[in-house]
Amino acid sequence: MPQRLNIADPDFESRFSALIEGKRDASTNVSDRVRGIIADVRERGDAALLELTKKFDHLDVDSAEALRIDAAEIKAAWTNTHETTKEALRTAHDRIRSHHERQRPRDDRYTDSLGVELGSRWTPVETVGLYVPGGTASYPSSVLMNAVPAKVAGVKRIVMVAPAKEGVLNPLVLAAAHLAGIDEIYRIGGAQAVAALAYGTKTIEPVVKIVGPGNAYVAEAKRQVFGRVGIDMIAGPSEILVIADGDNEPAWIAADLLSQAEHDTAAQSILITDDASFASRVETELEYQLQNLSRTAVARASWEDNGAVITVGSLINDAPVLADRIAAEHLEIAMEEPEAVSERISNAGAIFLGRYTPEVIGDYVGGSNHVLPTSRSARFSSGLSVLDFVKRTSILKLGPEQLRALAPAAMELARIESLDAHGRSVGIRVNLSGRESDNG
Amino acid sequence: MPQRLNIADPDFESRFSALIEGKRDASTNVSDRVRGIIADVRERGDAALLELTKKFDHLDVDSAEALRIDAAEIKAAWTNTHETTKEALRTAHDRIRSHHERQRPRDDRYTDSLGVELGSRWTPVETVGLYVPGGTASYPSSVLMNAVPAKVAGVKRIVMVAPAKEGVLNPLVLAAAHLAGIDEIYRIGGAQAVAALAYGTKTIEPVVKIVGPGNAYVAEAKRQVFGRVGIDMIAGPSEILVIADGDNEPAWIAADLLSQAEHDTAAQSILITDDASFASRVETELEYQLQNLSRTAVARASWEDNGAVITVGSLINDAPVLADRIAAEHLEIAMEEPEAVSERISNAGAIFLGRYTPEVIGDYVGGSNHVLPTSRSARFSSGLSVLDFVKRTSILKLGPEQLRALAPAAMELARIESLDAHGRSVGIRVNLSGRESDNG
Structure with a gap:
């Protein structure tokens, strides 16, 4: 039976707290095994990837190139999809795209009253890896939800990976990928796929960010490669x-x-x-x-x-x-x-x-x-959006006049923080030395 | 001597790769010690916090309440600041605020051609903890850079923590906090401060997100409490x-x-x-x-x-x-x-x-x-901004007509993903059963 709580009950607060504090996630500790797999792929590249794919997915191919799904197979997955399903996928795709197009952040560039130019410039993440789980969690809708915002953001290269037990992939996942415009897809999964995306192998160029859901191994692998690459949330x-x-x-x-x-x-x-x-x-x-x-x-x-x-x-x-x-x-x-x-x-x-x-x-x-x-x-935190596939660069531009106007404050702050070279890099340009200190 | 590279040299690519791949961060492994400290604060709350603060910061007080800096001391830190420094801090504060005010994201609400209402609504994170390091890395400018975007975002409660060796805090850090409008400040630091912010104690209410720089212990503690609370980047x-x-x-x-x-x-x-x-x-x-x-x-x-x-x-x-x-x-x-x-x-x-x-x-x-x-x-990823202190909620609203229009596509996707209850929750509202399946 599910729990029943009534806000009027005297024990409501303690029971409600327990309800929201309760951890539902089974915390399998796979961190050492994942660490080993990542180290192996970093060291031996394609060879490790082939071995691990054989071991975990029972997919035995001769070369890493053979892990890539060729264009004809992706196209065929779409062509062979029932028209009703195609129509549903198109409806989803187009509606997701329209909504996410409104999320594209706008650049900002302006000049303030001192004449200082300031700006925020948004640019797409260069390359993104999209993990798609195998088995019952292999959802075509998730391919669209992850790929479309990346496309709208302007990501140039999207690489999809998906484990293919005995070589078999859900054709509807391939169909959704085709619809979303993804053409680089590898039959790999687990921590080894995340490692290949993060560090690259001879066959697979590394990516800059990895998104998409996965099992405990995938989640832990994403945690471990974070920093080397960006990741989305751990769901x-x-x-x-x-x-x-x-x-x-x-x-x-x-x-x-x-x-x-x-x-x-x-x-x-x-x-x-x-x-x-x-x-x-x-x-x-x-x-x-x-x-x-x-x-x-x-x-x-x-x-x-x-x-x-x-x-x-x-x-x-x-x-x-x-x-x-x-x-x-x-x-x-x-x-x-x-x-x-x-x-x-x-x-x-x-x-x-x-x-x-x-x-x-x-x-x-x-x-x-x-x-x-x-x-x-x-x-x-927020749901996945176009913002997850872009990053912002601040822009600052001063001329001699603006630097002269701001120099005293900047040099004073450098002084109280005892950062001499900071003070000097401003002072030297405006022939000032800092208050109560020799900034050279 | 620093390295000298010339793009025309035959070994340029390998040396340049080595330069950018090189890890400069000393990776002290403190994860077990940090795990112990966090567990201790979770279990024993204020008592652990007092003991750890005595042990690491040589600050010995009777009660957790005494760890809080009182309003008069914060005010005095500002009052006692030299006018030149005050002026510099004000210049920084006001310029940071003006720039960050342009970063406030706008809500979006619209009705599409089908009559579906969609929206994105931004709201501030409720409470934020701001870590300020001790020693030479205790920078008043960093207090402003972290606190001002949070204030602009509309964060209601900002809690500052800073280790105070033998009870002594940099008064200019307090002055900057006063200027930024922070009035809840505790003399605590290290992993124990992060734990207190994430889990709360009898004296310190927990926060929802923790930002600010720190040493290896603080960085590791932030990594470990991530998920329980949000964190900024690890710098x-x-x-x-x-x-x-x-x-x-x-x-x-x-x-x-x-x-x-x-x-x-x-x-x-x-x-x-x-x-x-x-x-x-x-x-x-x-x-x-x-x-x-x-x-x-x-x-x-x-x-x-x-x-x-x-x-x-x-x-x-x-x-x-x-x-x-x-x-x-x-x-x-x-x-x-x-x-x-x-x-x-x-x-x-x-x-x-x-x-x-x-x-x-x-x-x-x-x-x-x-x-x-x-x-x-x-x-x-991007620099800290107002976006780090807000989160977005998607809004969706359909009437019977819109649901009827979208039902076939939604039910078809539920069907290909074998999610019966998904299909049913749509079909039951429009008296439809899914294609080729019984959705009750």
């Missing part, structure tokens, strides 16, 4: 928080709670409502729907172990405070006037407003990104 | 790359190279020029200036161990390619027409244009931030 299990009044159809809300529960036994679905009898109806309906899912066992474990139903006195007053503490990846506000509640909440990866915006729309075709902060990190 | 040793033609005053360029060398023996100063005789004059002048610095030993070690002078055939053609590979924290372009070179470079934390923009202006009073990406991370 935890999925989460949904639904704030719903009693006027909702219980079956709809039950389906929404299950849509995240079916991802992972560690996923978390929470309902906040002001109507206890509605809560019971949702639970009953959820039990019924659970029986008819291809991932029943996963969804049931998630709901029973991590799910929660919280009853509050007032949705408008109580729910925002709790929602900000939960800082959910996905937040649905299923009410007639959802904006009034939404405006009071600042910690959430994405908010879905009203009775006709199930979170799933955001997973696929809403246009916004489905790579969102988990494990309460929405308190300090 | 490496300072770097400057100067691209200069032969028409510069050698003494000016020498001073600029030394301004970063004096920070740290691991700092790196590199000169790229197309004039070998100018390079020699810079080196001679630099030797001369080295004799007259309070940090001569540090600056000399940095220059001799990590410095480099690179001669190229053409500044406009060769320098940008090398500069993009170096991806320097600070890049000075000391030429008559610096823009022509600047436009060709995309990897740099900050660019300083022309002969009258020494990098030091950016350290103090230019207005842009001096917290910048080091160790080639300018290839994938």
Whole structure:
């Protein structure tokens, strides 16, 4: 059974704290094994990559070149896709692109009242590696969610890697890659793929940043190569928080709670409502729907172990405070006037407003990104966006007059920080020596 | 002697690669000790904090409350500051604020052609911890560079921590904090301060994000608490790359190279020029200036161990390619027409244009931030800005019509990803079942 909490109960605060502090992520310690794999790929390059791919993915090829998927195979994956699926992928792709195009940051260049020129200039990250997991977590939609913002940012080279057990890759992942314009794809996975992307081999040129979800080995490998390359966030299990009044159809809300529960036994679905009898109806309906899912066992474990139903006195007053503490990846506000509640909440990866915006729309075709902060990190971070594929350079330009105007303050600060050469590099240009010190 | 490289030499590529791949950071392995300290503070809270502060900082107080600096002491630090210094701090503060105010991201809310409402809403991180190192690295300018963007972002609570050996804190750091509007300051440092900020104690409320520079213990502690809280980048040793033609005053360029060398023996100063005789004059002048610095030993070690002078055939053609590979924290372009070179470079934390923009202006009073990406991370990351203190929430709102329009594509994607509950949460609202599957 999921937990039931009532804000009026005397033990509410302690139980609610325990709920949000609880770690759902199984912390497998794979750091030493990953360190060994990365060192091996750094040292022996392609040879290590071939051996490790044979060992872990049972894919045995003669040369590293053979790990690359040729253009014809990528094209064929698209061509052989059913027209209905193509249409759905195109809808998703185009809507994601339109939305992300609005995220492109604008350069800023201006001259202040002293005549100092200042600026911020944005440029794309040169090359990006995109990790796509194998098995049941191999989602075409995730290929689009990661690749499209990179393309919109102007990234010149996007390299996709995906483990191919016995050489087999999900053709729909290839189809999505084709649609997104990715043409450099390797049949490699795990920590060895991350190492190859970060350090390069004779066959695979290194990249500057690595994004995309993966298992514990991939996540740890990304952590270890961070600094050498940039990485996106390390994603935890999925989460949904639904704030719903009693006027909702219980079956709809039950389906929404299950849509995240079916991802992972560690996923978390929470309902906040002001109507206890509605809560019971949702639970009953959820039990019924659970029986008819291809991932029943996963969804049931998630709901029973991590799910929660919280009853509050007032949705408008109580729910925002709790929602900000939960800082959910996905937040649905299923009410007639959802904006009034939404405006009071600042910690959430994405908010879905009203009775006709199930979170799933955001997973696929809403246009916004489905790579969102988990494990309460929405308190300090944001979903994937074009900003993750660009970086900003500050620009400063002074002439002799501006330098003369700012020199005394700069030299005074250098003096109090005892940085002589700092003071001198300003003073020497304007024939000044610093206050109370000899700056040469 | 610093290295001398010439792009025309046959071994240039291998030596240049070695130069940029070289790790300058001393990698002290302190991770186990830091893990112990964090666990201790989590478990025993204030008691551990008091013990560790006594042990490491020789500061012995009765209660955790006594670790907090009272308002009168902060105010007095400002009042007792020399008027010239106050004026310099005010100039820096106001210029940093003006520049960073332009960085505030704008919310976006729009309705697309289908009638779907989409949006991106930015909100401040609720609370931020600012670490200020002790000893010679205790810089008032860094207090402003970290605190002002947080204030501009709208962060409600900023908590400063700084180790106070025997209870003594740099009064100018307190003065800068006062100017920036920080009133919650604790005399604590090291991994124990980071732990207290991340997990909280009875006396210190936890924060959501921790920023600011620190030694190896602080950096490792930030790495370990990351995820629980957000952190800024982990800063490496300072770097400057100067691209200069032969028409510069050698003494000016020498001073600029030394301004970063004096920070740290691991700092790196590199000169790229197309004039070998100018390079020699810079080196001679630099030797001369080295004799007259309070940090001569540090600056000399940095220059001799990590410095480099690179001669190229053409500044406009060769320098940008090398500069993009170096991806320097600070890049000075000391030429008559610096823009022509600047436009060709995309990897740099900050660019300083022309002969009258020494990098030091950016350290103090230019207005842009001096917290910048080091160790080639300018290839994938940016300097500190208002964006580091806000996070974005995606907003999506559909009505029944919009959901009906998007349902087929969403349900098709759910189907190919075998996520039944995903398909159902859409289908149940529009009375549709998915193609070739029973979505209940």
